[in-house]
Amino acid sequence: MAAVQQKFVVAMVSEIPPGARKIVEIAGRSVGVFNIDGRFYALKNVCPHQFAPLCEGKVMGTTLPSAPGQYIYGRQGEIIRCPWHGWEFDLTNGKSIFNPHRCRVKAYEVSLEPPESQDPSVESYPVTVEESRVVVTISG
């Protein structure tokens, strides 16, 4: 059976400025929507470890692979740490840092869609900024 795709408008772009997040309820699940430097990402708000609200964790960077005794801090703003046990996940794809191939949180597709066309039957005034909507697509 083909997976059913459902689209949900979760916010206007201005609601989630760069570095910010919004946690929404869609299709019966909690989802965190993040803006990283103008690009939007969405993760299921459940840590695969002990089901903590992952998307309420601290957004930060992490130490990158290095030689013994060397620290290279990077990816600032792209890593979320679970508020309970501190497991780190890549916000851009949901993969854990410690084992990206086997431990991950569900990531959803996010798109920006143009504003809805105005209903001609409604008298309206022209707006100066036409704002895009943040849309999350849930599969299955």
Place this chain on the structure above:
Amino acid sequence: MTGLIDADVHQGLNPAFWERLELPWRKMAVPGGFSWPAHALGHNGTRQDIGPPGSDGDPAVLVRDLLEPHGTRYAILTGSKVLGINVHPNSLFAMAFARAYNDWLIETWLGYDPRFRGSMLIAPQDIAGSVKEVERVGKHPGIVQILISGSSPLLYGKRYFWPLYEAAEAHNLPIAIHPLGLMPTGSGWMSTYLEHHTMLLTRDFMNHLVSLICEGVFEQFPKLKVVLIEGGVAAYVPLLWRLDKNWKAVRAEVPWLKRTPSEYIPTNIRFTTQPIEEPEDEGLLLELYHELDAFHTVMYSSDWPHWDFDSPAAILRDFPEDLRRRIFVENARELYSL
């Protein structure tokens, strides 16, 4: 079992050793070991059937009492009452002692019987001197590892020791750690031999094992092998569960680890069986051995001539034959290129 290798055999000191010791130590050093709180045993910790005191310093006794009855193909000699020099406050004495021991080991033991293989001593108090000693005797074909004590004022993952590890790796010599019991717990000394003997074996090894892995020693020296002698086997399984779990949470502290911490065990760590854990149900032991990848990581050891000796005829009898062969023969044969 054909080809049996015994990874922990304590040959005693004998007069030839003291003749080897350089001046002024030959004249100034007081022979004798350290005291354990072993009064509960009613003896000094050696098996009561070996012979009069000092018998363990006679190679013929070792051959007659251990090698012949058990068909031991190789015995890895680990010395007796010598590791205390690893925590001796005088590095000059410690280094002189190690040099004398290594020469004596080669002449008196390795030259006596082709079944003997030796563990060279160094003095951790003097890392540069120890590296020179590895370069001096480490290429001898009968020297198969570098022996250091579980008692150490510094954890073995620390960079202080890395020049030694570099030399060990270059000479293809494993670093073997053997319990000593000359450091207190973090809360002071235990009162009884029961407490002491139960804890010192694994306590120090757990600290060193976690330190070695987390400091990145096996990323820096990927071919280095570390042998934990006389620390048992099963106790490390839950420790490694804990280490792996904690690493998932705070791995950012150790970004140099390219693998889950426990994954360094099969590539870099070896364990010896004695003193074997004895649960009522040996099946439980087998499960824990499997969890530690015993097929690749565990080697039989007897600890001859000590009171807690494990006979190869008596332990692990219900283990699968292929695993028994790995433990009693193959893992040591591969590690020491025998």
